[in-house]
Amino acid sequence: MAERDRDLSHPHQLQVHSQHRYDHYGAGVKSLLPRRGPSTSQVLAVVTLLPVGGTLLALAGLTLAGSIIGLVVTTPLFIIFSPVIVPAAIAIGLAVAGFFTSGAFGLMGLTSFSWILNSLRQCIGSVPEMADQAKLRMADMAEYVGQRTKEVGQEIQSKAHEAGKTGTGRT
Template identity: 30%
Template sequence: MSTTEHLKQQAQHMKERIQEQAPNQRQLIGAVTIMTIIVLLTTVGGLLMGGLALGAAVLTPVFLFFSPVLVPVGTVLFIGIAGLLSAAGFTLAGFSSVRWLYQYFKGRHPVGSDKVDAAKNCIVDTASQLKERASVYVHGAQENVQRAKDQTVAAAT
């Protein structure tokens, strides 16, 4: 086999491999679509940044001129809105708590009622243990008082 034929075979083999790995029409359309979207988003982003810079340059002197009025108004609005939102949040929390308590006392077992029952049992157990300790302590103290009384009576006679 001559060198020319060998080179032709290698070229043919390379051409077949390139055609196998070449993207199909669907992949090509997808890539073009993605590139178009990227270019469009970059253009829109650039226009927005330019508009923001232009707006800031135009509105900064206006804000500086009206700032003695705008700052107190903004502060009052901020505090008022924060107060209203806080009141709404606390009201919602209160209604939720009352609803949960209503369901709990009606025996409907709302979420978390098992933990409340476990805590109640723990408190009852602790109270009974403290009651037992207190009765032992009081009984011991009464015995000590009686012994001291007996010793005082014995010492007095």
């Protein structure tokens, strides 16, 4: 509390932060947009896993609904026919198996969607890095070609100058 009061008592000691601190947020939004399209393998992965994930989620929903309906239908039968334990155990076992199957299908569907999302995030993240590397390589190559061209031009100029002095030029 004392430090805060001390800071307010000296207004000339304010700290000014540059806009640079906030620049990386704007760059983050731009990096979310891909600069080139996804690769063929990524398109194939999405095309195959999207229907698989949707189908597994649909199967999870159907088995969950079927298990609940079966449990609702068989509960009164358990009460009426309580002396018959073997069929009740079978029905309970089937209901538990239905719940586990529903959970497994749902988990597999969500896992496939998660894999697709991570694959797309990885693709988007690697594009700017590859572009920066390509720019650096192009700049290095342009510098090398410029230097080499300058050297060849100087060699030609020096040979022409020597040929002009000695008079051994061919005509």
